[in-house]
Amino acid sequence: MDLVKELLAGSVRALSRLITLVENGAPDAARHLIELYPRTGRAHVVGITGSSGTGKSTLTDKITGVLRDRGLTVGIIAVDPSSPFTGGAILGDRIRMGSVALDPGVFIRSMATRGHLGGLAGATSDAVKILDAFGKDIIIVETIGVGQDEVEVVKAADTVLLVLVPGLGDGIQSMKAGVMEIGHIYVVNKCDRQGADQLVREVSARLEQDQRLKESRWEPPVVRTVASMGQGSGELVDALMKHRAFMEETGALEELRKKRAEEETLFIVEREIFGLVKKRLSLDQDSAKILKRVSEHELDPYTAAKKILEHTLKDNGP
Ligand SMILES: Nc1nc2c(ncn2[C@@H]2O[C@H](COP(=O)(O)OP(=O)(O)OP(=O)(O)O)[C@@H](O)[C@H]2O)c(=O)[nH]1
Ligand SMILES: [Mg+2]
Known part of the structure; x- marks a missing residue:
């Protein structure tokens, strides 16, 4: 049977195999995605981000438990920057997501950040x-x-949870510029530790000053959790559902999806063109020579890039 049919019939094996195909950038992956595309657009995508060790996996595990209790099925993709081996990453996350890993209503998959032909954001999406x-x-x-790359990944979510913990040096100041701004829900995890109250105050104050939020009708809540004990996970899921409802009711979700579809198309165009260029360079002496002339300082990279593109489009153009 073909993979897409199997997937639609509920085969977890087909699900796994298809994800492996896109992860490896397999040439026939696109064919499957084309077939699947009409079936997409129903799920709510939640991004969960924050510095290493803040408790993202533990929170994911607990949130998933709550969602399952509410009758929802869950797919989890853990993007693991540290491990070049997907297998290793799966193992680690399976352990941290122990309580949901055996539930057939939950599918967990890890993805390494290295080695994606079309980029991490593309493979994840x-x-x-x-x-x-x-x-x-x-x-x-x-x-x-x-x-x-990772910021791109999380930006592709409908709802973004940003996880912070007390005692990470100078708190929110240490977050990479631009990251603090992408959250729809702020989670102060490890509230069993000292400094949680202060961090909640800091985050709230920061959000109040945020110019971007003054223009938006969504006021990001700050939710306190102790993920390791499961505390606050119900409130977190409530906040999630509230954001989802807000997005649906205001039309923001539709707007976001439209914009995303356009961006995604351009991204695929970019990837395809780059593929053609690379193929050209490997097959065609003239194009390869242009590149060589740059490395030997005989030609500037701007002119070279233009020439290579012209060569490529000449044979593949309209
Ligand atoms: N004290 C305390 N420890 C916690 C809490 N939540 C998680 N932890 C612990 O923090 C450690 C890191 O948790 P993870 O869930 O693996 O964190 P993570 O953000 O997924 O980590 P990376 O994926 O490596 O970035 C584990 O030992 C957890 O048990 C909490 O609320 N309080
Ligand atoms: Mg983790």
Whole structure:
């Protein structure tokens, strides 16, 4: 049977295999995605980000438990920057997400940040679509908000949870510029530790000053949790549902999805063009020579890039 049919019939094996195909940038991945596309757009995508060790996986585990109790199915993608081996990452997250890992209503997948031909954001968004088509109600993407790539990943979510913990040096100031601004819900985790109250005050004050929020009708809540004890996970899921309802009612969700569809198309165009250029360079002596002339300082990279592009489009153009 074909993979897409199997997936739509509920096969977890097909789900896994399809994600592996997109992760490896397999040439026939696009064919499957085209077939699946009409089935996407139903799931709510939640990004969960924050510095290393803040408790994202533990929170994901607990939130998932609450969502399951409310009758929703969940797909989890953990983007693991530290591990070049997807297998290793799966193991680590399975342990931290122990209580939900064996639930058939939950699918957990780790993705390494290295080695994606089409970029991490592309691979993750494809994996999200596959989980969406499979029928998961909520898809959680866990990622450390460090690199630009990861910020892109989390920006692709409908609702972004930003996790902070007390005692990480100078608190929110240490967050990378631009990361603090992307949250819809702020989580102060490890509230069993000292300094939680102060951090909640700091975050709230910062949000009050945020110019972006003055123009938006959404007021990001600051939710306190002790993920390791499951405290606050119900409130967090409530906040999540409230944001989702807000997005739906105000039309913001539709707006976001439209914009995203356009951006995604351009992203695919970019990826395709780059693919053609690379193919050209490997097959065509003239193009390869242009590149060589740059490395030997005979030609500037701007002129070279233009020439290579012209060569590529000459044979592949309209
Ligand atoms: N004291 C305390 N420890 C917690 C809490 N939540 C999580 N932890 C612990 O913090 C450690 C890191 O938790 P993870 O859930 O792995 O954190 P993470 O953000 O997913 O970590 P990375 O994926 O490596 O970035 C684990 O030992 C957890 O048990 C909490 O509320 N209080
Ligand atoms: Mg984690």
